[in-house]
Structure formats: structure tokens, C-alpha cells
Amino acid sequence: MSKSNHKLSIIPLGGLGEIGKNMTAYQYGNDIVVVDAGLKFPEEDMLGIDVVIPDVTYLVENKNRVRGIVLTHGHEDHIGGLPYVLKHINVPVYGTRLTLGLVEAKLREHNLLDVTKLVTVTNRSQIKLGQFLVSFFHTNHSIPDTVGIALECPEGICVHTGDFKFDFTPVDGRMADYHKLAELGERGVLCLLSDSTNAERPGYTMSERVVGQTIDDVFRQAEKRIILATFASNIHRIQQVIDAAERYGRKVSVVGRSMVNNINIAVELGYLRVNKGTMVDPDDIAKLPAHKVVILSTGSQGEPMSALTRMARATHRKVEIVPGDTVIVAASPIPGNEKDIARTIDQLFRIGANVIYQQVSGVHVSGHGSQEELKLMLNLVRPKYFIPVHGEFRMLKIHSELAQATGVPEDRIFILDNGDVMEFQGGEARQAGKVTAGAVLIDGLGVGDVGNIVLRDRKLLSQDGILVVVVTMSKQDGTILSGPDIISRGFVYVRESEALLEEANRIVTVTLKKLVAENVSEWSSIKTGVRDALGRFLYEQTRRRPMILPIIMEV
């Protein structure tokens, strides 16, 4: 550590105090290495927003220092922000084969593939990014080819776990790199940044193989078709479905765009073993007897436009779910999706399908480690300092208590917010101010053009609708030449509220005439007068507060 001339800074740009849009910057002198570039899905109050990405102002301001973006795995909350970030800072991207396979598809869509340098790494790679030596260790997670990252600089070694669990019997046989973690711990780790997603859960997370056993049970008993919905990126689970299909002599058909894409990439890159003749086109299912068919589908979160939801509602182009089908929803709800999933499962019950889902049976295990696994990571790495990442505040807090239980002193644990800067120098750590950080909202093609005012208006509009009041007035004397006309949307059912709207019209007319008679000539005062009078009347009559938009045309 005595060789260190510069400060090491760790700056989380996303993923702290939240689930999603994970991104962390490591800076030593003039070198910045970024780990992950995720997105997250909008909160309920972000009406109309498609996705949310980290604010990367700090990276853009320091773009000449950024040496590369290093990825832990191919989930959207770790790679989904890449296209938006790469538009501003064109740097090389490092990741394992499957991760980059998924990144390629994404960059192709955004016309960024040709201009981006992608570098494949393995858990044996060592890459030099400025003064950082970056290496990798394999972990277990709900997508193959997941790695954690070790970043070494003159100030010391940082270990960044990414999402992980310890699955002692992984489906692909690839154990986590316990020995490498132990070796790092032995050499001395300055700071550990570790996944807090499941910090609230006691015990161990079950092995993915448990799901395989449940799947096998279902295959052994099902007499007609089997439809299984899960996350499209959970290649291990998909492998277990394909294995079971081959074992029980069923053909596998795939529906749902992301499921088709991910399976294609995984097969192409060798992450999915499929025998010749196992796969069958959805168009050909009808030719097979029911007990010879498995359908792999998207829609495990009850998404209204997903394949499962459409099959359940008989609006899917190719497949319809029928009585006697066995449907496995192999996922747990992502918070916020509970009601959508319940609706889909209800619909499947109504059809007469035999439904197997989380509430009732073990068809899903988490991809994140529970408390004992988090402690095992802490025990292996034995960090001097600890920063819990990937989680809402309470998860970070509970993770910090777990760290204390393993012997990390409380004053060496830092619960940070996005944008906080942790500085390390001479082995000492301190919080050193803040950089710009936050959420950038994406709506359609617009990046950051929807802010609080627009969202507030959408919220207002969604609650009680809008009334537009238009009137044409004479420039000379303020007489009303046309109108007032009142047009409403989302307020009341017009045909049943004619009397109300007529009275509203009368009130606007009276108010306008009064204001003109009082020689009020400022349009803004007239508009305020109309808005107040009409708003008061409508609230009295309906207890609603629609947005009121007075428009005065001058002729």
C-alpha cells in the first residue's frame, strides 16, 4: 500500500437505496473503471415511463478517464443501461461470453454494435485498465456465466460480487471460485462491495436443482401438455426443462420473443444442450399428441402482452391453453407484479388448467444468496472495509449488521447513497462529498425530457381527467366571439352529465363577462379567474379536481 500515490475512489452511480440500475465507478488517479450499467423499471408514480437509467453526468464529465465498462452478468439491471451510456462515452465493454452475447443483441437494436469494442473475458482473464488490474471469479446466479470482479490498484484490492448465490450443486456443474475468493482474502482485501438483494432472508437459498426435481415430478405425472413460464434468461432452469422433456419423450416449443432470443443465443454459444429433434415449431404442436408437448413461455410476471397471458386469454396467434393442460409458473413475483400474476393464474384456473405456482409448490428458487451465503462471502473475503450494494436501504442496513456479526467493525462499514464518494488513501477510508447521480427517465425516444412537472401533470390527468375551456374574444373590446366551449376527457361520462357541463359553461360565461366588465385585461388573470370559478363549482358538485385548461383565442 505504500506504493500508492493517488486516492482510490469508489462511487456508486446506481443500485443503492433501490433494486436495479446497478452501476459503480472505481477511480484511481486518472483511471476510471465502471462495473455494470443497468436499468430499472419505473415506479408506479412514474406514469408512462418505459425504463429508468443512472445519471452518468460524472462519467461524461470525465469521459477521457474512463478505461472501460466491466460487466458481471447479462441481466437487464446490470446491462440494460449500456446503449444509453455508450452513446455518450464510447469505451470498451468487458464481459463473459454469454453476457456479451446478450449485449450484442441489445447494441444491434440501437445501431451501436459496429462502433463498440466488446472484449470477452473468462474467470481466468486478467485485464489491465489504466492502473487497475481487473480479474474475475465465477459465482452462481439465475443466469449462466456470472462473475464477480476483483479490481486491484496500488491502493489495494476491491472485490465487487455482482449478484450471486452459492449453489453447491449448480445445474451446469460450474462451482463458484471459492479458492480464488479465499486467495483474495488471504492476500488482503481493502474493500468488499456485496449484493444485498436477499439480506432480509435468513438461512440459505436453495439450489436450482430443487426446481429440477419439482419439474421432474410434474413431467412424470402430467397426462397432457405442459406449459412452463419462467424468466427468459434463466438458462439453467430452461436446461432442466429440456432435460426433463428429453427424459420423458416430449418435444419442446418456445413462445415469446425474449424466450426465443435468449434460447437461440444460449444454444449458439453452447450454454444450452439440446438434442437434435427436441425442438419443434409452435406451428407444428397441433400435430403432436398432447402428452408429447412442452411449451416454454415468457410471461411469468403476468405481463399483459406476454405469451403466457395471451395464451391464457386465447389471444395468442399460435397457442391456446385448454382444459387439462398443466401450467407451471416458475417464478416469484417481482415486487409490484403481484396482482398481474394473480390475474393470469386466476385466468388459467378458469380455463381448467392444472396450475402449479409459487404459493403452492417449489417451482422457483431465488438467484440471490440469503444471509448465510452473504456471511460466507464476508468470511472468505475478510475485507477491511465493507460497502453493501444492490438493495433498498433496509437491505443494506441488514447486510451491514450481518457484516458486523462476521467481525467487520461498524466504523468500517459504509451505507452509501448513489453519488456518494468513498475515498481510500494509505489504507484509510473516508466519505468525501458527492458527485451528480440519480435517475434518468426514458419515455419512448426521449431520454430525460420527462421530469417532475410532466409526471405531476400525468398524475393529475390520471386521477380526474381534464377540462379544456376555449373561448374566442375580440382584441378590441373583449366581447366573446365564440364559445366558451368546454371539452372534457377522463372526467365524467359526458352523456350522463349534460346538466353538470351546461352549468359549468354558464359559470364560465358569467365569470368571463364579469372580468371583462371589471376591465381585467391580462389574459393570465382572466384564465386564473375562470380556472378558480370552474374548479370550485366542479369540486362542490363532484368532489373531483380535474385539470382545467383555459384557452383564450384573440381575433
Added chain:
Amino acid sequence: MSKSNHKLSIIPLGGLGEIGKNMTAYQYGNDIVVVDAGLKFPEEDMLGIDVVIPDVTYLVENKNRVRGIVLTHGHEDHIGGLPYVLKHINVPVYGTRLTLGLVEAKLREHNLLDVTKLVTVTNRSQIKLGQFLVSFFHTNHSIPDTVGIALECPEGICVHTGDFKFDFTPVDGRMADYHKLAELGERGVLCLLSDSTNAERPGYTMSERVVGQTIDDVFRQAEKRIILATFASNIHRIQQVIDAAERYGRKVSVVGRSMVNNINIAVELGYLRVNKGTMVDPDDIAKLPAHKVVILSTGSQGEPMSALTRMARATHRKVEIVPGDTVIVAASPIPGNEKDIARTIDQLFRIGANVIYQQVSGVHVSGHGSQEELKLMLNLVRPKYFIPVHGEFRMLKIHSELAQATGVPEDRIFILDNGDVMEFQGGEARQAGKVTAGAVLIDGLGVGDVGNIVLRDRKLLSQDGILVVVVTMSKQDGTILSGPDIISRGFVYVRESEALLEEANRIVTVTLKKLVAENVSEWSSIKTGVRDALGRFLYEQTRRRPMILPIIMEV
């Protein structure tokens, strides 16, 4: 049964295929008895709606036959629709003391108390409503004074459980009326309608006393203030908090309007035992040492305006939560509230409170019986026919499988929708058509004036906002006298999108001139032309589809 000259009809008007707005009509000849009149809270897609009640068209059409409304207990999903129903059909309402205490408060708000006949019943009452003899049996639930109902008519006996669990060690010592249920079963029950809310849960629901033990543990260890949030109607839990406070020498203060109201009613009616001097005004808390204080609060669902949320955000008028406070959130999330609760708990962690919540510790048990309790009910009542009620479809389906397991033949179990009519005659049952049933949406003072069109508009407005395009044209020759003006709300942040809106304006002007030049004179065609051209342009530029409202003023 041979004495029966008429048909008995059972008509669920709410609570089937859904959680909430429970209401069932029992009809024999010219006599209708209604059990419960609940409301439910709106689904996410019912934007701006306050509450949802059952469509009671059938009862209004038969208002001269309705002999009374009989209530099982005082929860909103069983009594919340009463004020709306009583406005249309003024009939006597029967319920236990606490239930009617809560009903009174509700009717007072709606100015209906003086015109409604309320009749108090106990589990020993027998009331004659037309040809129905109605009696009651005590059950356990998360509010005291809950009863199930037996309705006897010449065709036979129906048992309607209402919400229930079997708590073998209830906090108030009032056991369920096992003997009465056994006696009914012995006499022979024609049809059982039973609560399906927890039909998905294996085993037994824990006794409310378990929560009492957890509360005691917390009281023994907490060194500073204790704040406990739970459902305001869970008087047994509130009793356990008060008992613990008295045991450990703490004063109890109550915040949150519904908590204050419910506790006042419960104390007044003798359902809550409180020693003199235990209660203290929130204004006086500051004078007490922290270890002498307990605060009972609303907000266990993370409702943004509730006392707990406001105390956590330091926006409550009287109480602020401070580091070292112990906060117990003694509730599980009602589906849909998960994210609000998580946000509140996160905020409490941020403050530095010691938070005890569902995910981590046993501070809540359900008020509904799990599978074994549902089977016990079936075993006691031994019904000839079975109709699962109170639940989404999958819960009804699973409950029907439980009934089969206890020996009810599949062809004597009916899974119904709201409005379905079950007819019984000579001991035989059949489904006999449908009556009007469904959901009536209430928004402010409006009952039923918000329908699909209004909701669809609110949805559209909430996603991408609105653009209003106004232009004043000459009646004579269609020349543009003023405008076009474009005003947007909830679409883009206007100051950053000036170029876009200017171009939009140009496109509208060009389109208008072109249409006028082509002698298009129908306003509706001109509006459609403008809407299409502008919509296409905006979608190309932004991938958004705001509502476009063209308004043409004639002068």
C-alpha cells in the same frame, strides 16, 4: 323439506372471483335477505376511482321483497357498501354490537343514521325475516364480534360463514360456536357458503396470541419509545398492545383518524379494556421519558397520507419518529400495497429506528382460516351442497378441492360468478341463469358516472399526456383567424422541446390549409386530418402517443 312450496335462490352479488365487496342475496318466495354489503378498493387500472361497490340493480328491482341486511362483521369489505345501498333500499340492518357501532359512524357521515333501522343481535338471537329464520354463530376473525349466519327456510338450512378462522386460544376468550355448528350439521345443512380467502394456505392459521408473545418480547427489550402500526379494526391486537403497555408501565397514545375512531367505539362498547391513566394525548408524549411511551398508529399498509408514513417523513403534526424508536409494523401487505409498505419501512430504517416487520418476525397472523380450518368447518357443517365464496377464482377452485377431500361430491359443489343464481327445490340444486351484477365505481360524489370510456381516457392521459390544438377559423371562407395554438400537458417538458412543438405547429398549419384548399368543410374531417398528421409526426419523433384534442372555433 317436503313443506317447501317455493324455490330457494342464492345469488352472490359480490365477492366471487374477487377479494372484497362481499354481498349475497338469499331469496325464498317473496322474501329476500341480504348478507353483508361490502366495498372493495379499486384495481390499478381504475384510475382516480375511490371505491368500488356491488351493482345492486337486482335488489332495487325487488326492493319490496328485501326484508333486511344481515351483517357478519364490521370490516369495510362487508359493511362499506351499506351507505350506497341504503340510499336505494331502506331496509333494517342487523348486526352484532361492535359491527353496528362501526356502521353507525359510517351512516352518520352519510346522513343516513336517522332514517335507518339498526337492530342489534347476538349469537343467541333468532330473527324472523319473512319466511327466513336467521340465527348466528360466533367465529374468530381479526375484528371482535364476528358471526356466521344460519338462514333457515322451508327448503332447508343455509350456513354462511362470513370471514372466519378457528382460534383455539382467542384473545377475548370467546371461542367459536363449535357446538352450534355441530348441531346445525347434525340437523342437516342444505348448503354451506364458506370463506375462501386463505384456501391457498396449507395447515392452520396461527392464533392471535402468537402476536401477543412477540409484542411482549419487544416491550421487554425496547429501551426507548415503541410505535406499533396495525389495522385500526384489529381490536384484539390493540388489546394486546394495551395489556403489554400496562404490564411494562408505558402510557399509550393513539394517532391516525381511523385508529382513534375505532378505539373510541371499542372502549365505549366494552370491547377494549383500558385502565384509567393508560391513555395519554399525543400532545403530552413529549413530557414523558421515551421508555414510558407507546404510540398506536395507522399506516401499516404504507398509505402515503397515514400517520405512520407522515411520522416517518417528519410531516406529522404531533409526532416524529427518531433514532432509537422501535417501530412494529404488525400487518402483512394487502396485495398491491407491497411497494408502499417497503418504502415506509425503508424510510424508518433511514431514520435509524429499530424496525420489526413481517419479513423478519412474527408480528402478524391472518384473520382467515387456512386449509385445515376450512376442512374443519366442512366437517362440522357437513353440507349437502357447497359454494365457496370470498375469493378470487383460484381460491374458490382450491376450496372446492378441499371440500371434495372432506367428502362433498364434485357435482354438489358450485363455483359461481357474481350474479349467478343457484336454485334449490325439493332438495335438488341447479344453476338458473343470471341477474344483473357487477361493479359500480365511485369517484368523489359520483356513483357510476365513471365508466370504461372515462377510464380509458385517464389511462391514455396518464401514459403520454395530452396536446390541445386550438384554431379559430372564419365561418365564411375557412381562413385561419387565430392560431393554431398547441398546449400540452404531461407530454414533454416544454422548455426543452421548443423545436419539436414549433414543428408540430407548422405541421398543423400546413394540414389545415391543405384541407381548406381541398374544400373539406366538415369539422370532424378536419379534426381527424389534424389528429392523424400530428399523431404520426409525434410518434416518429418521440415514440409516444399523447391524446390529441383538436378544437376549431368559428367566428
